[in-house]
Amino acid sequence: MSDTDLLVVPSETDFSDLALSGFAALAAGDLAGLSEGGGIEGREAGDALLLLHRLARGAA
Amino acid sequence: MKFHRVSLRDYKAIRSFVIEPRETGVTIIEGENEVGKSSIAEALWLVFDQTDDSSSAAVRNLKPAGRDASTEVEVDVSTGQYRFTYFKRFHRGSRTELRIAAPRQETLTGREAHNRARQILDETMDRALWEALRLQQGASLEPLNAGDHQSLLRALDVAAGELLGGDREQTLFERIEQEFLRYWTSTGREKASGDGPNAPRLRRARDEAQAEAERIAARIASLEERANRSTELSDQIATLVADLERLKEQQGELSRQDEARQRLAGSVETTAARTAQLEGEANRIANQLTARDSVEASLALRKSAFDRARVELDEIAAPLAEASARLVRLEAAAAEAEQAIGAANRSAASAEEFVRLSERELQVTQMSERLARIESNEPELRGVIGWLNGCKVDRRALQEIAGAEREVERIRGLRESEGASIEVSALEATALEVDGQEAEIGPDRTYSGKVHGVSTLRLPGGIVVRISAGAAARELEGALAAATAALEECLAQAGVESAQEARETWDARIKSEERRKFLMEQIRADLRDLSADALREKLERERAAMGAIRDAAQAGVPESLDTAKTLRDRALQAARDAVEAGKLVSQDLQDARSRVEQLERQQFELSTSLKSVAADVARHEAELLRLDQERGDRPLADELASARAAVDAATANLAEGRLALAALPDVSATRTTVATELAGVERRLQEARDERARDVGVLDDAGAEGLHGLLSGAEQQQMEAAQELGAYERRATAAKRLFDTMTRRREEARENYADPMRRAIEGLGKRVFGPSFGIELSEALQIVRVTRSGEWLDVGQLSVGMREQLSVLTRLACASLVSASDGAPVVLDDVFGWADPIRLQKLGPILADAARETQVLLFTCHPRRFDSVAPARVISLPTGRVEERREGDMAPAPEVAPRAAGAAGRSTVTARTGTPQAAFDLFGEPEAAGTR
Numbered sequence: 001m002s003d004t005d006l007l008v009v010p011s012e013t014d015f016s017d018l019a020l021s022g023f024a025a026l027a028a029g030d031l032a033g034l035s036e037g038g039g040i041e042g043r044e045a046g047d048a049l050l051l052l053h054r055l056a057r058g059a060a
Numbered sequence: 061m062k063f064h065r066v067s068l069r070d071y072k073a074i075r076s077f078v079i080e081p082r083e084t085g086v087t088i089i090e091g092e093n094e095v096g097k098s099s100i101a102e103a104l105w106l107v108f109d110q111t112d113d114s115s116s117a118a119v120r121n122l123k124p125a126g127r128d129a130s131t132e133v134e135v136d137v138s139t140g141q142y143r144f145t146y147f148k149r150f151h152r153g154s155r156t157e158l159r160i161a162a163p164r165q166e167t168l169t170g171r172e173a174h175n176r177a178r179q180i181l182d183e184t185m186d187r188a189l190w191e192a193l194r195l196q197q198g199a200s201l202e203p204l205n206a207g208d209h210q211s212l213l214r215a216l217d218v219a220a221g222e223l224l225g226g227d228r229e230q231t232l233f234e235r236i237e238q239e240f241l242r243y244w245t246s247t248g249r250e251k252a253s254g255d256g257p258n259a260p261r262l263r264r265a266r267d268e269a270q271a272e273a274e275r276i277a278a279r280i281a282s283l284e285e286r287a288n289r290s291t292e293l294s295d296q297i298a299t300l301v302a303d304l305e306r307l308k309e310q311q312g313e314l315s316r317q318d319e320a321r322q323r324l325a326g327s328v329e330t331t332a333a334r335t336a337q338l339e340g341e342a343n344r345i346a347n348q349l350t351a352r353d354s355v356e357a358s359l360a361l362r363k364s365a366f367d368r369a370r371v372e373l374d375e376i377a378a379p380l381a382e383a384s385a386r387l388v389r390l391e392a393a394a395a396e397a398e399q400a401i402g403a404a405n406r407s408a409a410s411a412e413e414f415v416r417l418s419e420r421e422l423q424v425t426q427m428s429e430r431l432a433r434i435e436s437n438e439p440e441l442r443g444v445i446g447w448l449n450g451c452k453v454d455r456r457a458l459q460e461i462a463g464a465e466r467e468v469e470r471i472r473g474l475r476e477s478e479g480a481s482i483e484v485s486a487l488e489a490t491a492l493e494v495d496g497q498e499a500e501i502g503p504d505r506t507y508s509g510k511v512h513g514v515s516t517l518r519l520p521g522g523i524v525v526r527i528s529a530g531a532a533a534r535e536l537e538g539a540l541a542a543a544t545a546a547l548e549e550c551l552a553q554a555g556v557e558s559a560q561e562a563r564e565t566w567d568a569r570i571k572s573e574e575r576r577k578f579l580m581e582q583i584r585a586d587l588r589d590l591s592a593d594a595l596r597e598k599l600e601r602e603r604a605a606m607g608a609i610r611d612a613a614q615a616g617v618p619e620s621l622d623t624a625k626t627l628r629d630r631a632l633q634a635a636r637d638a639v640e641a642g643k644l645v646s647q648d649l650q651d652a653r654s655r656v657e658q659l660e661r662q663q664f665e666l667s668t669s670l671k672s673v674a675a676d677v678a679r680h681e682a683e684l685l686r687l688d689q690e691r692g693d694r695p696l697a698d699e700l701a702s703a704r705a706a707v708d709a710a711t712a713n714l715a716e717g718r719l720a721l722a723a724l725p726d727v728s729a730t731r732t733t734v735a736t737e738l739a740g741v742e743r744r745l746q747e748a749r750d751e752r753a754r755d756v757g758v759l760d761d762a763g764a765e766g767l768h769g770l771l772s773g774a775e776q777q778q779m780e781a782a783q784e785l786g787a788y789e790r791r792a793t794a795a796k797r798l799f800d801t802m803t804r805r806r807e808e809a810r811e812n813y814a815d816p817m818r819r820a821i822e823g824l825g826k827r828v829f830g831p832s833f834g835i836e837l838s839e840a841l842q843i844v845r846v847t848r849s850g851e852w853l854d855v856g857q858l859s860v861g862m863r864e865q866l867s868v869l870t871r872l873a874c875a876s877l878v879s880a881s882d883g884a885p886v887v888l889d890d891v892f893g894w895a896d897p898i899r900l901q902k903l904g905p906i907l908a909d910a911a912r913e914t915q916v917l918l919f920t921c922h923p924r925r926f927d928s929v930a931p932a933r934v935i936s937l938p939t940g941r942v943e944e945r946r947e948g949d950m951a952p953a954p955e956v957a958p959r960a961a962g963a964a965g966r967s968t969v970t971a972r973t974g975t976p977q978a979a980f981d982l983f984g985e986p987e988a989a990g991t992r
Contacts, residue, residue, distance in 0.1 A: 020229065026809075027805040045797060051795060
């Protein structure tokens with residue numbers, strides 16, 4: 001099992017908890033929209049969202 | 061944030077100072093240099109920045125010079141939801157006290173109060189913006205970098221829909237950027253250097269692990285293949301040994317069969333050779349027979365050709381003779397034609413000579429006629445010239461005569477009109493005498509006359525009538541006589557009797573002139589370039605020469621030139637005809653020569669051919685004779701029959717032998733194949749044995765390596781490297797996508813922020829610099845370019861004054877953009893030093909307008925500079941006078957209130973409104989600290 005096989009995927013509620021505003025909230029919305037589209041781009045957007053989640057919690 | 065009150069005591073040179081600025085709008089603190097304006101501004105920051113026990117230079121410098129006094133600063137402030145009074149004493153007896161009145165009462169002292177005050181400021185305002193909104197004269201005039209201030213950005217964010225976010229978003233962006241830079245360079249390329257993993261390094265590790273696993277797997281596969289091969293080789297060797305034995309036995313049997321067949325084949329070959337020999341002999345004889353027949357046929361052909369050539373040669377003799385005869389005839393005719401042409405040419409030359417002779421005679425005749433005309437005309441010309449020389453009537457003389465004649469006629473006419481008229485009549489015929497002339501008068505005859513002088517009439521009966529004309533008539537009579545005399549004088553000079561004669565003589569003169577001209581031209585034409593004597597001599601010479609020629613010429617000389625020309629033309633035509641006839645004869649002669657030459661050439665060629673054919677016939681006859689002599693007595697046909705019979709017998713024997721040979725199988729190829737196969741089997745057997753020996757050695761050596769264990773480890777390493785690379789790339793991709801998305805949204809947000817900021821600055825700027833004023837903001841919301849009247853300039857290119865004015869306007873615009881709770885006072889210390897009066901006049905109202913929602917503290921040592929700022933509160937130092945200036949007011953003259961009694965050294969100033977606004981004791985003793 002690789003490290004990408006087991007992921008903790010944040011829910012929308014988790015993102016709401018981050019309480020992002022301004023351009024950050026818009027960017028998060030962009031990535032969420034892309035991730036729902038699936039495919040390679042969707043997977044990349046999902047990864048970016050996970051990263052955003054991690055960094056935003058650290059920046060809180 | 062707003063300052064409601066500021067109180068200083070023993071602050072540098074200030075002993076005591078209290079001011080209550082406007083909460084919104086402009087408060088002008090004016091005063092001369094060194095009165096402490098800048099110190100007041102400084103205290104607004106220092107009270108929050110420095111602890112009361114600070115030993116910093118800034119605090120040490122607060123101490124009044126020459127006195128051991130503590131410095132006190134107290135401010136009443138509202139910011140956000142807070143309203144508090146903050147007191148700080150420095151130096152001796154240092155103390156800090158914070159009394160919070162709202163939202164709930166709270167009192168703190170010491171460092172706790174200091175920290176709490178800073179906490180409140182940090183919580184409610186942008187301290188950096190507050191610092192930035194302060195502008196001092198002489199400070200850097202760099203435009204305000206608005207993008208650095210979160211409160212301003214918050215304000216812009218609100219205007220732009222809160223797109224920029226707050227500190228947290230900014231921190232988040234910086235973390236995202238740091239994450240991005242872990243994997244990528246700032247220009248977006250893969251990071252390939254530095255410590256730690258990076259994509260190229262991980263790819264190399266993965267590729268190396270993969271290569272190692274592949275190498276070991278290939279090694280194992282090779283060994284397994286080699287083991288399998290060794291087993292195969294053992295089976296192969298057993299098979300090859302069996303094949304080898306079988307092939308050797310087969311080879312012996314084939315050798316025996318092949319040797320028997322070889323012997324029979326040798327006998328057949330001998331028979332075949334004998335048969336071929338006999339066939340050669342028969343063919344030779346047949347060839348000889350064919351050759352003789354050929355020579356014989358060729359001889360017959362050549363004899364036939366000889367006969368034909370002979371006949372042709374005979375046939376050509378007659379035409380040749382005929383052509384030769386014709387050639388002789390034509391050669392004679394050509395000679396005759398040549399003679400005729402010569403005769404005709406001579407006749408033509410003679411005729412031409414006669415023509416020239418006749419033309420010369422004609423010239424002599426013409427010359428005689430010219431000489432005759434000259435001899436006739438010359439005397440007449442001399443006569444005409446002589447008459448003309450003697451004639452005195454020329455144009456001038458004729459004009460004078462005509463003029464004199466007209467004068468005589470004119471005077472005569474006048475005399476007739478002026479003279480007395482006489483008319484005598486009688487009833488009967490009567491004779492009378494008038495001036496001695498008799499006249500007859502009667503019933504039908506009357507005497508009429510004119511009297512110009514005195515006239516006497518004698519009538520019958522002795523009657524004498526004397527009639528005298530008047531004086532005018534007599535004068536005219538004299539004039540007439542004079543004119544008549546003048547006329548006669550002219551006539552005499554012209555040698556004529558009357559005027560009519562003169563006119564006739566003039567006509568004759570004109571005709572003589574014309575005749576003279578005609579004669580001279582004719583003589584000149586006849587003489588041409590000769591004189592008359594020369595012409596005469598030339599004529600004589602020609603006559604003599606012509607006479608000699610005629611005498612020498614024989615009869616037949618033409619009588620005239622026309623006759624000579626006719627004869628000449630005929631002779632020339634005869635010559636041309638002779639030449640044409642000669643050409644025809646010459647052409648015929650040429651044709652005849654060609655024909656003779658052609659026939660002679662044919663005759664020569666036939667003769668040569670005849671000789672050649674005769675030589676061939678002789679040669680063939682000799683060859684035939686030689687062949688017959690060689691043959692001997694026996695005919696060639698018989699010999700040929702015998703030879704062919706021998707051939708047939710040999711051929712029958714050969715066929716019989718070949719049948720027998722065919723009955724035996726040919727095993728030579730099979731024998732060769734078996735031999736080759738046998739050699740191949742031996743070779744393969746040896747190779748298989750060698751290869752098996754090598755494989756056994758290699759497998760024995762590899763047994764101890766433990767390759768499968770190595771392969772398992774390498775494959776594990778390869779998988780881990782691939783997973784690590786995949787995870788890295790996925791993290792890098794995620795970081796890049798997150799950074800790109802965030803950057804794009806952030807840039808969009810920044811662009812949106814710029815608009816309200818730009819509009820605010822341009823709104824103020826247009827009022828100062830005109831309606832064409834515009835600015836360009838950088839990404840950091842800093843003014844980078846300015847336009848006026850369409851021309852864009854970098855900020856650095858602007859004048860110092862304009863840059864200072866832009867700095868003030870930018871701060872005012874920023875202050876107006878932030879919210880009331882977020883905002884901070886704008887502090888302007890001696891600004892607009894470079895503005896001209898007109899610009900200042902414009903700036904004043906703009907400053908006041910921009911400060912309607914903002915607290916602006918303006919310090920200046922030039923009170924008049926801000927006269928146009930209204931509404932405003934004006935506090936003058938050191939008097940402390942306070943004035944409320946309303947919109948539209950001009951700056952009033954200052955009114956200084958008298959010092960309060962009992963307050964030595966302290967002056968309190970009251971505004972015109974009567975409301976105490978500020979209290980000053982700049983030079984008196986401060987109150988004791990404990991009295992507060």
